[in-house]
Amino acid sequence: MATTKTHIGNFEFENCFMNAAGVYCYDRNELEQVINSQAGTFVTKTATLQSRPGNPEPRYHDTALGSINSMGLPNLGFDYYLEYLLELQKTHPDRTFFFSLVGMSTEDTHTLLKKVQESDFNGITELNLSCPNVPGKPQIAYDLETTEKLLTDIFSYFKKPLGVKLPPYFDIVHFDQAAAVFNKFPLTFINCVNSIGNGLVVEDESVVIKPKNGFGGIGGEYIKPTALANVHAFYQRLNPSIQIIGTGGVLTGQDAFEHILCGASMVQIGTTLHKEGPAAFERITNELKAIMNKKGYKTIEDFRGKLKYL
């Protein structure tokens, strides 16, 4: 019987599925629903130093093939999520959770990570280098010089497990350049991909979200080929010590199988979770197990990264 267990760093997870930051993770109520689902773990909504209301609504819209969003990092603030995570370390000592965060400035990012370093948090930190929706703020990881400087400074003081949430790259040379940067650091993982930034969805004669005149991050079926390409490009290039979390376009067990085949050790679900709710984790897990049983794979390591070329 196939198992979809996995590990990230030194942590074991009963299931290789979890939410993508931003979906089912805004507050305790949503996070508890993920804890009580078939998901192996959760990641919080990206926390900033102070709470943020985010962008004006409507700022999220589902479409037939996915979603567009320009949330603008609405969150309850770093202290809210840290307090909850520390409480979970007492009530769920056998579980490991992910803490997503980013500063609204480089200084804030260091303040946040120093707080994590000095805290009793014993889970995994996901530094969001790719939010496309804060007006005037670039997607940090598209500036590799700034990213390298930031990671150099971070790893001078941050000694806990850390990964980065990346935007999609679209140029082979950028895969080469980005991997060369990430290979310099003791990253636990990279997470490919965040939404494809600044798409535009039109219905009838209008945009469908208010912020930025309708420009927003695209998720869902639209982005699976880009997500798989980023997962596999970095799988081909990174030191094996840096694991890959695959995010983007996961609707079925087959989509998850493809992410793992491309090299992912964990699969995050965003748009599908938003549309279907936490029951999606059980459905997609069962679909993946059925595929593995049919193919004779017992664990995800039996096929992870073993994408065949022609």
Ligand SMILES: O=C1NC(=O)NC(C(=O)O)N1
């Ligand atoms: O990193 C992010 N990616 C998104 O697609 N949306 C959110 C947001 O806008 O808060 N952040």
